[in-house]
Amino acid sequence: MQRIFIVLVVVIATFVSATAQTNNKLVAASVARGKTIYLQRCMVCHQADGGGVPKLNAPLDASSTVNGSDISKLVKYIVKGLNDRIEIDGEFYANAMPAANDLKDQQIADVLTFIRNNWSNKAGPITLTQVKQIRSKLK
Amino acid sequence: MKKVTQILVFSSLFILVLLASTSTFAQKIKPDADNAGLTLPAGFAALKVADNVGRTRHIAVNKQGAIYAKLERLDNGKGIAVLKDTDGDGRVETKTTFANYIGTGIAIKGNYLYASSNKEVFKYALNANGDIVDENAAATLVTGLVDKGQHNSKSLTLDNAGNIYVNVGAPSNSCQEKDRTKGSMGMMPCPILDSAGGIWQFKVDQLNQTYATGVRYATGLRNVVGLDWNNELNQLFVTQHGRDMLNNLYPDMYDTTVSAELPSETMYAINKGDNAGWPYIYYDHFKGKQMMAPEYGGDGKKTVDDKYINPAMAFPAHMAPNGLLFYTGNQFPARYKNGAFIAFHGSWNRSPLPQEGYYVVFVPYENGKPTGKWEVFADGFSGKTVVKNPRDAQHRPCGLAEGPDGSLYVSDDVKGTIYRIMYQK
Numbered sequence: 001m002q003r004i005f006i007v008l009v010v011v012i013a014t015f016v017s018a019t020a021q022t023n024n025k026l027v028a029a030s031v032a033r034g035k036t037i038y039l040q041r042c043m044v045c046h047q048a049d050g051g052g053v054p055k056l057n058a059p060l061d062a063s064s065t066v067n068g069s070d071i072s073k074l075v076k077y078i079v080k081g082l083n084d085r086i087e088i089d090g091e092f093y094a095n096a097m098p099a100a101n102d103l104k105d106q107q108i109a110d111v112l113t114f115i116r117n118n119w120s121n122k123a124g125p126i127t128l129t130q131v132k133q134i135r136s137k138l139k
Numbered sequence: 140m141k142k143v144t145q146i147l148v149f150s151s152l153f154i155l156v157l158l159a160s161t162s163t164f165a166q167k168i169k170p171d172a173d174n175a176g177l178t179l180p181a182g183f184a185a186l187k188v189a190d191n192v193g194r195t196r197h198i199a200v201n202k203q204g205a206i207y208a209k210l211e212r213l214d215n216g217k218g219i220a221v222l223k224d225t226d227g228d229g230r231v232e233t234k235t236t237f238a239n240y241i242g243t244g245i246a247i248k249g250n251y252l253y254a255s256s257n258k259e260v261f262k263y264a265l266n267a268n269g270d271i272v273d274e275n276a277a278a279t280l281v282t283g284l285v286d287k288g289q290h291n292s293k294s295l296t297l298d299n300a301g302n303i304y305v306n307v308g309a310p311s312n313s314c315q316e317k318d319r320t321k322g323s324m325g326m327m328p329c330p331i332l333d334s335a336g337g338i339w340q341f342k343v344d345q346l347n348q349t350y351a352t353g354v355r356y357a358t359g360l361r362n363v364v365g366l367d368w369n370n371e372l373n374q375l376f377v378t379q380h381g382r383d384m385l386n387n388l389y390p391d392m393y394d395t396t397v398s399a400e401l402p403s404e405t406m407y408a409i410n411k412g413d414n415a416g417w418p419y420i421y422y423d424h425f426k427g428k429q430m431m432a433p434e435y436g437g438d439g440k441k442t443v444d445d446k447y448i449n450p451a452m453a454f455p456a457h458m459a460p461n462g463l464l465f466y467t468g469n470q471f472p473a474r475y476k477n478g479a480f481i482a483f484h485g486s487w488n489r490s491p492l493p494q495e496g497y498y499v500v501f502v503p504y505e506n507g508k509p510t511g512k513w514e515v516f517a518d519g520f521s522g523k524t525v526v527k528n529p530r531d532a533q534h535r536p537c538g539l540a541e542g543p544d545g546s547l548y549v550s551d552d553v554k555g556t557i558y559r560i561m562y563q564k
Contacts, residue, residue, distance in 0.1 A: 044387050044488050051530035053487040054553070055211075059530070081320070085288045094288045098320035 027113065027125045034114025037107055041100055042115075050119040058093045061119035065089075071112070071126055075134040078108050105131040168229030168561065175558050177519045182472070185517070185560045188548070189222050189231040192555030196243035197294065197462065197538035199252065200548055201269030206231070206540070209245040209254055211552055218242060219254060221271075222557065229559065237274035243292035243364070244305070245538075251343070253303060255293035257286040260305055262343065281305060281348045285335045289318075290362040296375070298368050301343050304375055308362035309336035313382050313434050314418035321388050325434030329418050332358050336417055338366070338377060338409065357409045359447060361417040364484075365463030365539075371477045372507045375409040376451070378460035378481055382421055383488050385433070392439040399489040402430070403453035404460050406481070406502070406509075416447030424453035452509045457486035458496030461537045468545025471562045478504045480516065482536035482549060487529045494529060497521040499536050499549055517560060520551060 038046075042060075046052050050061030060066050065073065065088055081099035085092055103111070109131045116123035170184035177185045194211040201207070206222040214220065217236035225232040244255035252263045252271065260281035264272040280303065284293055290308030297303050312319050314329035314336075329336070334350055337358035341348045356375070365378035386398030393401070402421035407413070420429040420443045429447060431437030454460065462482030466475050478501060485497035501516040502509050522533035534551035542548060542559070549558040 041387070043490060044384060047487070047528045047530075048490055049528040049530070051528045053529045056487065081317075083318075092288070094291070096289065096318045098317065102321075 027117070030110045030113045030125060031117055032114075033107070034110035034112070035118075037103070037111040038114055041103075042111065045095065045097070050115070050121075052093070053095075055091070056093055056095045057097075058088050058091075060115050061121060063089060063121075066115060067121055067123040071130060072134045072137075074112055074126070075108060075131055076138060078103065078111070079135060079138055105135060108135070167563075168559075170561065170563070175556075176522065177517050177558065177560070179517055179560065182562055182564075183517075183560055184563050185558055186229055187556055188224070188229065188559045189234070189557040190554070192220055192222065192234065192557060194552040195220070195538065195550040195555045195557065196292065196552055197245045198540045198548055198550045198557065199245045199247045200540045200542045201247055201265065202543050203269040204543055205269055206548065206557060207245055207247070207252060207254075208550060208555070208557065209242055209538075210236075210555075211241055211243070213239070213241060218256075219245070231557070237271065238277065244295035246295055246297060248297040248343070253280075253295055253297065253343075255295055255305065257291040257293060258282065258284050260284075260293065260295060260303065260341070279347055280343065280345065281339075281341050281353065283349045284339075285310065290335075290380075292362075292364050294364050294366050296366045296368045297343065298375070299370070299373070303341050303343050304356060304366060304368070305339050305341065306360070306363040306366055306377070307335045307337060307339055308364075308380075309417065311336075311361075311418070312384060313388075313432060315388075315434055319384060319388070323434075325418055325432060327435065331418075336360060338363065338375070340411075354411075356411055357407075357413040357415065359413075359415040359417045359419075360407070364459070364461040365481060367463045367465050367479075369408075369465050369477075369507075370467065371465070372408070376406060376463060376465070376479070377409055378406045378463045379404065379415065379417075380459055381405065381456060382418070382432070383457070385439075389433045389439075392433055395491055397439075399456065399492040400425075401456050403450070403456060404458050404483075405450035405454070406452040406460070406463070406479070407448060408451045409448075413448045414446075415450075416443070419443070420447060422450055422453055424455075452502055452511070452513065454481075454483075454500070454513065455495055457488050459484035459486060462539040462549075464539035464541060464547075466541060466545075466547070468541055470545025471547075474503060475501065477507075478502055479509070480539055480547060481513075482539050484535050484537055484552075485521065485526060485529065485532055490527075494526040497526055497532055497535060499539070499547075517549065517558075520549075 045057040052059035082097040113125040171186045175185040175187045195208040199207045208220040219238040222231040240256035242256040261277040287310035289310045294306045315323040317323040340354040340356040362380040363377040381402040385393040403424040428442045431441040461484040481500045483496035486494045499517040520534040537552040538550035540548040547560040
């Protein structure tokens, strides 16, 4: 009985760690793809260090919005752009953000996963399923 | 008796030392040991007159040497700081604040102080001491100017004929139907130009002027932040922020390096009715040509000739010329007289190349024309050898003013440091 238990534990542990490894690999791949998109589409304004430009373009690094749980907001900013003057962590940013509606769902998931896991950010990855769900509700 | 003599001798010595030191201070203000962290041409020195004033945009210095600083953020509800050196050491001891609006523009002409919010222009009477007569008695000269966030500074300058010139920046990069959006075409004609993207002229003695009563003095200027009246030529000069994102919007025509180096930042000598061509063209200082903007059919090669005014000077891209001042003082060596100082706020859109600017430039003039060469006059504001990311810059030059003794003052809108640059014989 005891032996069966040990075997069971080992099997489950192996499975869990394998899944975690697969997940890590998937996230790493998503981050890598996201970085390419970031460099082409986001970096000029949000900068290589994710620090944005004071008073013009919002920082992504250490941003409460970027690291927050309301990921629908993040997907919306990418798909719809941002023209309203909104306050982010006590600052206003003057430049408009263009919509990147041409990005595919997977690309949006990738670039957001990269942004949320780069610089000092340590927020969870964003999946294709999540982006699909959120995007379908955007008008 | 001996004691009394001793006391007398010591006290008179003390008074002598005191007199000597105060008279030295009155004649010569000691620069900071590190020249306020700045690198300057030989013979020049600098000090930090004030620190942490709050994000200071433009500045004006009255005849008595007091500094009026226009703040970008309210300080306890107030948007103009008055800085005074009360003991003659060149450093500010007292700071008072007034005016309940943020903004950029501020200037003194005659016995009046002029200041702008992002929508209005106000005027305050000054007394014989250069102080505001009544802080609560602002006369509203201009109302209703466009403020949509982007490029909303209302910089100002005055001529000698009772007019004030106000910049209204275009709330747009290149007048696309959708701002900064790839594939979106330029609007033709650009409707923004009706109420922005130019310089408006108003009267200094009329209240509540609007677009309807003002004069659109010059157009086709995307975002002018530096402007100054050149008294030698009796002419308006302005510095324009050129457009952004050629590569992001048109990657097939412009690679990232070209996009970092183009278009030029430009200085124009303005006559009434001039059109500098934004958004239809941008200037290329490598070619010395006006180029058709890609949003309006350009391809990086097509030029536009004889339609718009040419710049008096062109500078590398994206450096953001925020302050312009023609030097009229006698303190600096003769070659500086009637030349132009420009405060470059520093770039953000030159990546992947390092950022540029974050310094004050001098443009020598001869016979009323720039010689064509510009030089870095004061560097080191950012505190970095190379600025890779704008947020790393500790200070960014924004405004310029000339003191009554011919010192050059520079403001910083990161923390609000006020620098004073002097020539020491």
